[in-house]
Structure formats: structure tokens, C-alpha cells
Amino acid sequence: MADHSLSSSLRLGLLGAGRVAAALGPALVAAGHQVVFVSSRAPGPAVALAARLPGCRALPAAEALGALPPADAYLLAVPDAAVPALLATLPWPPGAVVAHLAGALPLAVFEAAPLVQGGVLYPLQTFSAGRAIAWPTVPLFVEAATPAAEALLLTLARSLSEHVAHLGSAQRLRLHLGAVFASNFTNHLLGLAQTLLAEAALPFELLHPLVHETVAKALAAEPNAFAVQTGPAVRHDAPTLASHAAALAAHPAWQHLYAELSASIQAAAGG
Structure with a gap:
């Protein structure tokens, strides 16, 4: 208390x-x-x-x-x-x-x-x-x-x-910036995921266990959440990346975001 x-x-x-x-x-x-x-x-x-x-x-x-x-x-x-x-x-x-x-x-x-x-x-x-x-x-x-x-x-x-x-102000600004990545950007990405599933008549609840495990795993991996990264980008799965890009054709801005995030994941993993 x-x-x-x-x-x-x-x-x-x-x-x-x-x-x-x-x-x-x-x-x-x-x-x-x-x-x-x-x-x-x-x-x-x-x-x-x-x-x-x-x-x-x-x-x-x-x-x-x-x-x-x-x-x-x-x-x-x-x-x-x-x-x-x-x-x-x-x-x-x-x-x-x-x-x-x-x-x-x-x-x-x-x-x-x-x-x-x-x-x-x-x-x-x-x-x-x-x-x-x-x-x-x-x-x-x-x-x-x-x-x-x-x-x-x-x-x-x-x-x-x-x-x-x-x-102090400088550290607080960096903390706030980190909070935007951890909270605001994450919330936005979850909104995109929710929309993509809705377009396929799928309930967002299907992702709940995945989201909970992803966050729990990243927190447990502190101070290196990058170490527990999974997915097609980190394993350089080119066919899956291409399939996902094609599936986002109706959302060109999200398609670009997918490519940028995938490139960032690969860079964080050392290329």
C-alpha cells in the first residue's frame, strides 16, 4: 500500500x-x-x-x-x-x-x-x-x-x-518515449490486428492468449526483450513475408508499416 x-x-x-x-x-x-x-x-x-x-x-x-x-x-x-x-x-x-x-x-x-x-x-x-x-x-x-x-x-x-x-527532465523524456513505444504503439498495432481479423470474420479473442504470452515473455526476458523475438521476420521467412505483404494490398499504409517493422526486427537481430 x-x-x-x-x-x-x-x-x-x-x-x-x-x-x-x-x-x-x-x-x-x-x-x-x-x-x-x-x-x-x-x-x-x-x-x-x-x-x-x-x-x-x-x-x-x-x-x-x-x-x-x-x-x-x-x-x-x-x-x-x-x-x-x-x-x-x-x-x-x-x-x-x-x-x-x-x-x-x-x-x-x-x-x-x-x-x-x-x-x-x-x-x-x-x-x-x-x-x-x-x-x-x-x-x-x-x-x-x-x-x-x-x-x-x-x-x-x-x-x-x-x-x-x-x-530529471532528460531521463523523464526518454522514459516517456519508451512508454509511447510500449503502450501507445502497441495499442495501435493491436487495433490493426483486430481490424484484420474482423475483415476475415474472425474474433479478436483468438489473439488474447498470444498477446498475453507475448507480453509476459518479453517482461520475463528483461533487459533484452529482443532475445525472445519470434515470427517470420526474425527467421527471414521470405515466402511468408511476401504472402503477408500481398494480403495487405488493400491497406498500403499498413503494408509499408509491416515492411518497416519487419526490417527493424531483422536489424535488431543482427541482420
Whole structure:
């Protein structure tokens, strides 16, 4: 379990009401904190999320706020591209601890708001509506511009997760890049597989045991998942590769992707 003994109750402002905020808000409350407000561009999501958080108010778009309600920290659960503008335009209380939740944004983004104590609270997880998150298992990575902000964010992170560490911007970017390959690209490839089977009137469930074993085997082979690669590309099975390419004639973009991935597999295996 996460270490709640390290945490006093913090008053937190949550800017954003999307998938990450919808998962994080209830987790913060469960960890003993109070989310004092939720703000989002669209009022509906903020109202819906605030209704799930005791004592929380739904506020209008952050840009329309005349002043921010007092809080121990403000968490920016907004798209990466929106962070610089929010930092530059909002009426932040001097000295406020403000943290974004992004993997790819450096700590240097807080140079746009020199009066705040900037920080990062990055949860290494994928978030989707309707999916419960086991927060004690989620790696949380913290970085901050001041010792005080880092101490607060570490305390907050440890109240949520058993896996908390400091991580600098450069390593966090590389971690986020790896996460895109491991999660986002994998999800996309599974979507392609699902479509190909559907075109042949085959259920995607046929692939479930294969997918589970593939992931389990790759994780067990750490640190060299390449070592357990199988399939026609790694064994240079030219007839099968050609048959697959022909079967993808109706999907030229996927045909190209198949060829590129096959070439990458062969290169990783040493040609």
C-alpha cells in the first residue's frame, strides 16, 4: 500500500477535468487530501468530476478566473501544449507550488512563471474512461525547482504510490518515449490486428492468449526483450513475408508499416 503516514492532508487545486484528472482526483481524496476546486474549459466535465470529490467546487475555465482559490499546490492536468499559456497568464499566488503531470515537458517550462515554485508529478500509466487505476502500483516521478516544492510533491506522491522517485527532465523524456513505444504503439498495432481479423470474420479473442504470452515473455526476458523475438521476420521467412505483404494490398499504409517493422526486427537481430 502507499505510505499515507508520510502525508498530511493537502489542499489541492486541479486544473483540467479530462482522463488523467478524472482518475487522479478521487485518488487524491482517497489518500486523505482535499481537492478544493476543479477547473476546465468545458463546464460539464468539471462539474461531473467535482461532484465526485467532497467539498470540491467546479470553476470556469482557468483563463476566466480572476483569482485562484488558495491551495497548497496546483496540479495541471491539461494537454502539454496548454501548459505554457496557463503558466504565463494565470494569476498565480506568489510562491505557489504548481506542478504539471506531463512526461515530455521539461521543468524549464516554468520559466514562463518565475513567481511560482514549479514542479513535475508524472504518473507512468495510461488513462482511459471507465478503467480503474491501482495507484499504489503506478510509478510516480517528481522533479521540482525548489527543495520545498520537491518535498511537498514527494510527500504527495508517496501518499498515492509505493513507487516514487526523483527523475530529471532528460531521463523523464526518454522514459516517456519508451512508454509511447510500449503502450501507445502497441495499442495501435493491436487495433490493426483486430481490424484484420474482423475483415476475415474472425474474433479478436483468438489473439488474447498470444498477446498475453507475448507480453509476459518479453517482461520475463528483461533487459533484452529482443532475445525472445519470434515470427517470420526474425527467421527471414521470405515466402511468408511476401504472402503477408500481398494480403495487405488493400491497406498500403499498413503494408509499408509491416515492411518497416519487419526490417527493424531483422536489424535488431543482427541482420
